[in-house]
Amino acid sequence: MPPAPTRDPLHGKTLEQLLTELVEHFGWPELGRRIAIRCFTHDPSVRSSLTFLRRTPWARAKVESLYLYMLRERERQRQAGSSQDR
DSSP, rough: OOOOOOOTTTTTTTHHHHHHHHHHHHHHHHHHHOOHHHHHHHSSSHHHHHHHHHOOOHHHHHHHHHHHHHHHHHHHHHHHHHHOOO
């Protein structure tokens, strides 16, 4: 019997996937404004940010929280768009 599907949107996502999606959605400048950490504001890269985030639980929690916010906003926009099509 296969395991029950999880409702956790972070399940199965790597930190690199989260960070990459956030950078694609917000860009480095906005990401640095929303989460004021040096690895996002001074010469940012995915690699250096991952190094910092893996060692800093509070910063990783902020990234995960922003990722969940982004998913909720995308869902709201999708629902608003589909309700206008009716």
